[in-house]
Amino acid sequence: MADRSLDSDSAPLLLLQLxxxxxxxxxxxxLTSHLELTPSLLIALLESILQIRLPLPDSVRAGLQPLSPHQYHSESRIRQKQKAALAAKVQATKIFLGVLQSDLVGKDVGISAMDPGRLARGEDVETRYVARLLCWYARKTKLIAKPGRPRRPGHDSPETATMTPTATQQSISGDGAGESVTSYSPESDKHDPAPPRCIHEVPSPSASPDTILSPLAGPHLTTLPSPTLPSALLAAQNTTGANNSTVRYEGFIAVVDEDAEVAAFEARRDAFHSMLPPVNREQEPEPDPRDLEERRQRHVGLLRQKASLLVQLAASMKLDAEPPPPSVPRSGQAPGSS
Incomplete structure (x- = not known):
């Protein structure tokens, strides 16, 4: 199965859903790229989804407007405005991430660890992750169709969706803008599944949104065919009947039951041992004492032969280690003379 990376095959699908x-x-x-999700567009998307106007300070909204360098004559003035615009974008990004986590996702799936400055500057990793979260929420609330399925009519549009206020926190102003927002929660289908993940990207049996929406786990597609046996989890998602598609674009892996796995292993092992012929130790004849004595005598004889060979080997090595005798002097030569 080919691996579909975040930077290749999934990028067109993500852009299509955006x-x-x-x-x-x-x-x-x-959009022609997910990198075009600027802070002003992210705020506009969030306000359109929630059908409310976020209480952004006027200075922040003014900083989100496009900067025209022709309005200023000095370089220092232009740099000052650019710095103020970047600060406004970072502040707006903080508010966006706070509302996204509290009102859309409903759980911290890594949003709190995201750098608002990188998202405000349009970095690829942060922008792609936010785009995936928005597309996931759009699929969950039936704003867009899931991959491989046409959009079914009859679902609530953003204009008719019911918005229920859940909590009202302190108004946004100054440095506390990133933590204090007005929270709203859309009424969603109670049978809607958790954020989808693909078969080959599941790192553990856990099905929590923390692992499903991890920034390191991409929205890959799988080319595995649909199972022949019905699955309870897949049947719970497919409320319109049998899926005619032969390619699975979504689905879940059930949590592993360790006790059931151990019991199945023990059953297979017991079945394997039951296939082996039984060993009846009661029918084995007792050893003859004469045979035992004969084997003992043979063993003793072998040990004696081994000892004799070792003695002969030691004597031979001793003779080899002795120095050779001095040579006999020739006639007419005094002993010791060279």
Missing amino acids: NQLLEALEMPIV
């Missing part, structure tokens, strides 16, 4: 979301929200914008 444009479907913009079309569903009646925003006349067509």
Whole structure:
């Protein structure tokens, strides 16, 4: 099965879903890359989804407007405005992440660890992750169709969706803008599944949103065919009947039951041992004492032969180690003379 990386095959699908979301929200914008999700567009998307106007300070909204360098004559003034605009974008990004976590996702799936400055500057990893979260929420609330399925009519549009206020925190102002927002929660289908993950990217049996929406886990697609046996988890998602597609674009892996796995292993092992012929030790004849004595005598004889050979080997090595005798002097030569 080919690995679909975040930077190749999934990028067109992510871009397609982003444009479907913009079309569903009646925003006349067509994106050519997820990197075009600027802070101002992210705020506009969030306000369109929630159908409310976020209480951003006027200075922050003014900083989100495009900066025209022709309005300023000095370089220092332009740099000052650019610095103020970046600070406003970072502040707006903090508010966006806070509302995204509290009102859309409903749980911290790594948003609190995200750097708002990198998202405000349009870094690829942060922008892609936020785009995936927005597309996941759009699929969950039926704003867009899931991959491989046409969008079914009859679902609530953003104009008719019911918004229920859940909590009102202190108003946003100054340095506390990133933590204090007005929280709203859309009424969603109670049978809607958790954020989808693919078969080959599940790191553990856990099905919590923390692992499903981890920034390191991409929205890959799988080419595995649909199972022949019905699955309870898949049947719970497919409320319209049998899925005619032969390719699975979504699905879950059930949590592993360790006790059941151990019991199945023990059953297979017992079945294997039951296939072996039984060993009846009661029918084995007792050893003859004469045979035992004969084997003992043979063993003793071998040990004696081994000892004799070792003695002969030691004597031979001793003779080899002795120095040779002095040579006999020739006639007419005095002993000791060279």
